Amino acid sequence: MTAQSNPPEASAPALVVKNVSHSFGDNKALSDVSLEIPRGRFVMLLGLNGAGKSTLFALITRLYDNITGEIRIFGHNIRRRAMAALQRLGVVFQSRTLDLDLTLKQNLLYHCALHGIRGREARKRTERALEIVGLADRAREKVRNLSGGQSRRVEIARSLLHQPSLLLLDEPTVGLDIGSRESVVNIVRSLVEKEGLSVLWATHLFDEVRPTDLVVILHKGRVLFTGSVPELLAKTATQSVSDAFRKLTGTGTQELAA
Numbered sequence: 001m002t003a004q005s006n007p008p009e010a011s012a013p014a015l016v017v018k019n020v021s022h023s024f025g026d027n028k029a030l031s032d033v034s035l036e037i038p039r040g041r042f043v044m045l046l047g048l049n050g051a052g053k054s055t056l057f058a059l060i061t062r063l064y065d066n067i068t069g070e071i072r073i074f075g076h077n078i079r080r081r082a083m084a085a086l087q088r089l090g091v092v093f094q095s096r097t098l099d100l101d102l103t104l105k106q107n108l109l110y111h112c113a114l115h116g117i118r119g120r121e122a123r124k125r126t127e128r129a130l131e132i133v134g135l136a137d138r139a140r141e142k143v144r145n146l147s148g149g150q151s152r153r154v155e156i157a158r159s160l161l162h163q164p165s166l167l168l169l170d171e172p173t174v175g176l177d178i179g180s181r182e183s184v185v186n187i188v189r190s191l192v193e194k195e196g197l198s199v200l201w202a203t204h205l206f207d208e209v210r211p212t213d214l215v216v217i218l219h220k221g222r223v224l225f226t227g228s229v230p231e232l233l234a235k236t237a238t239q240s241v242s243d244a245f246r247k248l249t250g251t252g253t254q255e256l257a258a
């Protein structure tokens with residue numbers, strides 16, 4: 001194959017972050033961060049408040065443009081091939097961003113329009129996305145009537161409308177009750193299992209990790225571990241992810257619970 005017929009995305013990982021640093025004035029939010037998301041894997045980005053998770057997301061999504069280091073999405077450098085890279089990317093940000101006074105369907109159709117998806121195709125994708133998150137029967141209701149968990153599910157539906165292959169979710173279950181948390185996690189896990197989506201899920205809730213996940217531990221702007229759960233437990237000689245986290249970061253039990 002020639003280089004032309006073998007575009008970057010052919011075999012590249014879903015996401016590569018290489019030697020990325022970022023400062024706010026004197027505060028170094030990220031120091032030489034490197035990590036990778038293989039295709040079709042669920043990767044847990046574990047870090048306490050202030051670890052740098054949101055800053056990393058802001059760099060990957062190009063909310064912040066002053067990147068030190070390199071970020072590639074399916075092989076596309078996000079600076080040099082921004083369109084190709086960002087087309088493959090769906091995001092659920094930490095703060096809620098739906099219009100409460102529009103219906104679920106209106107919110108999603110509006111987002112379709114922003115992506116240049118219109119008419120019948122937009123309606124089809126909206127219906128399908130709401131089916132995936134189990135809210136098709138609520139399409140004509142205002143978002144204001146939904147619970148926190150249901151709103152999160154609409155945001156996930158919205159993130160899927162342009163059919164991304166990589167999904168980033170920043171603390172998507174914070175503030176939700178246990179049932180809603182489970183339903184949100186299960187929807188995203190099922191997208192990985194059934195659709196082959198690649199996912200980076202940032203959280204400080206360690207009980208969301210499953211033994212088959214890949215884990216990245218980010219602490220005070222530095223990556224302290226990347227690998228599988230068994231590798232994490234073996235490296236730290238511990239029995240649980242929270243114990244492993246505590247040992248690696250020197251964090252006390254109270255800080256973990258905060």
Ligand SMILES: Nc1ncnc2c1ncn2[C@@H]1O[C@H](COP(=O)(O)OP(=O)(O)OP(=O)(O)O)[C@@H](O)[C@H]1O
Pocket residue numbers: 024027028029047048049050051052053054055056171
């Ligand atoms: N816009 C900003 N201006 C100045 N400092 C910032 C800004 N955003 C983040 N920081 C600082 O950068 C560091 C990393 O913050 P960041 O929000 O990325 O962490 P986080 O892991 O997402 O935590 P949280 O869940 O609390 O948002 C913190 O010390 C924070 O105070």
